[in-house]
Amino acid sequence: MxxxxxxxxxxxxxxxxxxxxxxxxxxxxxxxxxILLEHPHTYTIGRSGTRxxxxxxxxxxxxxxxxxxxxxxxxxxxxxxxxxxxxxxxxDLGSQPDVGRYLRNLEDCLIETxxxxxxxxxxxxxxxxxxxxxxxIAAIGVKVSQGVTTHGxxxxxxxxxxxxxxxxxxxxxxxGVTSMALEVGRAPAMTEVEARVMAHxxxxxxxxxxxxxxxx
Numbered sequence: 240m241x242x243x244x245x246x247x248x249x250x251x252x253x254x255x256x257x258x259x260x261x262x263x264x265x266x267x268x269x270x271x272x273x274i275l276l277e278h279p280h281t282y283t284i285g286r287s288g289t290r291x292x293x294x295x296x297x298x299x300x301x302x303x304x305x306x307x308x309x310x311x312x313x314x315x316x317x318x319x320x321x322x323x324x325x326x327x328x329x330x331d332l333g334s335q336p337d338v339g340r341y342l343r344n345l346e347d348c349l350i351e352t353x354x355x356x357x358x359x360x361x362x363x364x365x366x367x368x369x370x371x372x373x374x375x376i377a378a379i380g381v382k383v384s385q386g387v388t389t390h391g392x393x394x395x396x397x398x399x400x401x402x403x404x405x406x407x408x409x410x411x412x413x414x415g416v417t418s419m420a421l422e423v424g425r426a427p428a429m430t431e432v433e434a435r436v437m438a439h440x441x442x443x444x445x446x447x448x449x450x451x452x453x454x455x
């Protein structure tokens with residue numbers, strides 16, 4: 240597994256990179272790759288979402304410097320922004336992918352990461368993602384095409400949670416959001432969180448890791 244730690248990357252640029260790597264993975268020209276990064280302020284609307292779940296007009300979005308995009312992952316609307324660790328695994332799951340198992344593995348990696356920081360998180364029956372009670376700390380939305388995954392997870396580390404007030408997060412009306420900083424009273428260093436995510440992905444998906452700091 241190659242890990243690319245890219246820092247702050249605009250969403251369209253990262254989406255294009257995912258698609259290039261997915262094409263290369265399907266062609267056998269690239270290894271399984273985990274992209275770790277942050278985005279500028281962005282709302283994305285997944286395949287089961289609707290623009291009605293974004294409560295700001297186009298002019299209000301522009302005034303706040305927020306990009307809003309329709310994307311091809313599963314799920315509804317979510318927020319990406321600074322202080323949130325976003326992970327895009329570009330993995331080959333084979334000719335008969337078990338998407339449910341893949342989603343549970345993603346959740347497990349994040350649950351184990353949070354435990355490393357003293358945060359007890361888990362699943363919430365009937366919902367994807369990672370939760371602390373009825374508050375979501377990590378959203379998950381993926382796409383699997385010809386056995387290869389794109390999109391992934393968004394873990395709230397020190398995220399400005401007020402940005403979730405302008406959307407219906409994941410289309411769920413009666414649940415809240417939280418962050419690592421809110422749960423433990425301080426914001427862990429993003430590099431530390433990345434390191435633990437990388438370790439748990441390596442263990443969970445049973446592959447060694449190499450690290451590329453920048454996109455070639």
